[in-house]
Amino acid sequence: MSRVRVHNFSVSLDGFATGEGQSLDEPFGHAGGRLHEWFFTTRTFNAMQGKAGGGAGVDDAVSGTWDSGIGAEIMGRNKFGPQRGPWEDHAWTGWWGPNPPFHTPVFVLTHHPRPSVEMEGGTTFHFVDATPEEVLRQAREAAGGLDVRIGGGPSTVRQFLAAGLVDHMHIAVVPIILGRGERLWDGLEGLEKNFQIESVTTPSGVTHMTFTRR
Amino acid sequence: MSRVRVHNFSVSLDGFATGEGQSLDEPFGHAGGRLHEWFFTTRTFNAMQGKAGGGAGVDDAVSGTWDSGIGAEIMGRNKFGPQRGPWEDHAWTGWWGPNPPFHTPVFVLTHHPRPSVEMEGGTTFHFVDATPEEVLRQAREAAGGLDVRIGGGPSTVRQFLAAGLVDHMHIAVVPIILGRGERLWDGLEGLEKNFQIESVTTPSGVTHMTFTRR
Numbered sequence: 001m002s003r004v005r006v007h008n009f010s011v012s013l014d015g016f017a018t019g020e021g022q023s024l025d026e027p028f029g030h031a032g033g034r035l036h037e038w039f040f041t042t043r044t045f046n047a048m049q050g051k052a053g054g055g056a057g058v059d060d061a062v063s064g065t066w067d068s069g070i071g072a073e074i075m076g077r078n079k080f081g082p083q084r085g086p087w088e089d090h091a092w093t094g095w096w097g098p099n100p101p102f103h104t105p106v107f108v109l110t111h112h113p114r115p116s117v118e119m120e121g122g123t124t125f126h127f128v129d130a131t132p133e134e135v136l137r138q139a140r141e142a143a144g145g146l147d148v149r150i151g152g153g154p155s156t157v158r159q160f161l162a163a164g165l166v167d168h169m170h171i172a173v174v175p176i177i178l179g180r181g182e183r184l185w186d187g188l189e190g191l192e193k194n195f196q197i198e199s200v201t202t203p204s205g206v207t208h209m210t211f212t213r214r
Numbered sequence: 215m216s217r218v219r220v221h222n223f224s225v226s227l228d229g230f231a232t233g234e235g236q237s238l239d240e241p242f243g244h245a246g247g248r249l250h251e252w253f254f255t256t257r258t259f260n261a262m263q264g265k266a267g268g269g270a271g272v273d274d275a276v277s278g279t280w281d282s283g284i285g286a287e288i289m290g291r292n293k294f295g296p297q298r299g300p301w302e303d304h305a306w307t308g309w310w311g312p313n314p315p316f317h318t319p320v321f322v323l324t325h326h327p328r329p330s331v332e333m334e335g336g337t338t339f340h341f342v343d344a345t346p347e348e349v350l351r352q353a354r355e356a357a358g359g360l361d362v363r364i365g366g367g368p369s370t371v372r373q374f375l376a377a378g379l380v381d382h383m384h385i386a387v388v389p390i391i392l393g394r395g396e397r398l399w400d401g402l403e404g405l406e407k408n409f410q411i412e413s414v415t416t417p418s419g420v421t422h423m424t425f426t427r428r
Contacts, residue, residue: 178403179402192389
């Protein structure tokens with residue numbers, strides 16, 4: 001059975017996975033790049049940008065597992081873009097340029113569907129207004145037996161966790177106090193009972209946590 | 215200059231340092247003992263109960279630093295007891311029996327002062343209605359040049375952090391989602407800028423974090 005996985009999902013010490021005030025210039029609002037500094041230095045991140053080099057330590061080893069065996073991604077609309085409400089036009093095709101790093105079908109959850117967009121490099125964005133269960137059914141079919149990644153943002157990950165649909169999750173706890181934004185853990189009391197949890201800190205200061213469904 | 219220190223202060227992954235519903239039977243409310251399981255197994259905890267034995271690993275090494283060089287403690291009223299409002303009588307002398315583990319003057323912050331209580335073993339509870347700065351002045355005087363520990367609960371630690379009065383803090387992040395209770399980090403956006411932070415995970419699953427003021 002294909003697994004449902006979350007990877008490289010950073011949260012602040014106070015539980016925020018994104019800041020307040022998302023905009024075209026600041027996908028993570030007032031958090032800026034602070035939740036992902038540990039990631040920007042890795043070979044894995046560079047490779048996503050088509051670049052070579054970068055750190056090859058534990059931050060890289062853990063983050064590097066994000067892509068292998070993935071056949072589709074599901075993301076929330078706020079990960080796709082800063083727009084809200086009905087689409088004013090269809091010019092926006094995500095933050096990632098002409099060749100996004102996904103290279104699979106990507107299902108964008110939105111109450112305002114629009115035509116699918118085929119990008120370079122194998123990424124196709126599909127826009128669906130559906131429950132977690134229903135979009136997962138579509139993503140699994142598109143993934144052809146491979147795993148499905150839940151790409152974020154926080155409310156999308158939270159919905160899939162609340163529905164008991166996540167098999168594996170990697171969280172990076174970053175030692176900053178964001179103070180405001182969108183919390184990951186709200187409404188998930190007792191979540192730990194469903195998972196085997198491992199933690200490791202790295203010299204970057206981050207604590208990597210893996211949640212494997214029992 | 216004597217330092218102001220916080221030790222063995224456990225928070226859940228979602229930032230709660232105590233649960234909901236404190237009572238005589240459950241000082242930490244619905245959290246029960248779950249925030250402190252890592253601590254109960256240590257030699258340090260056993261020694262606080264006048265017992266021998268227990269684990270002598272990193273959990274013990276980190277928690278064992280709580281007492282050395284401390285000349286006074288400051289705690290909030292909710293750490294002292296479950297009562298709220300005016301004291302109905304003065305029979306309650308804390309959760310810790312006749313010989314509490316503090317062995318120093320302890321200043322209990324409360325809007326309802328009462329006479330000091332001298333316990334066995336060197337602990338004397340003083341009840342004061344004061345600002346963090348004022349109670350710290352009193353505690354420093356009583357500590358005779360030694361350090362002052364802020365003992366909790368969350369709102370007391372938060373007040374001292376917000377006032378910039380904490381020099382050293384040890385937090386144990388416990389991989390559970392409490393969901394409700396009292397949060398430690400609220401109102402402390404950007405706190406990390408004032409501290410050098412180190413983290414280490416231990417086999418108990420806890421991440422110990424030390425905050426040392428820059």
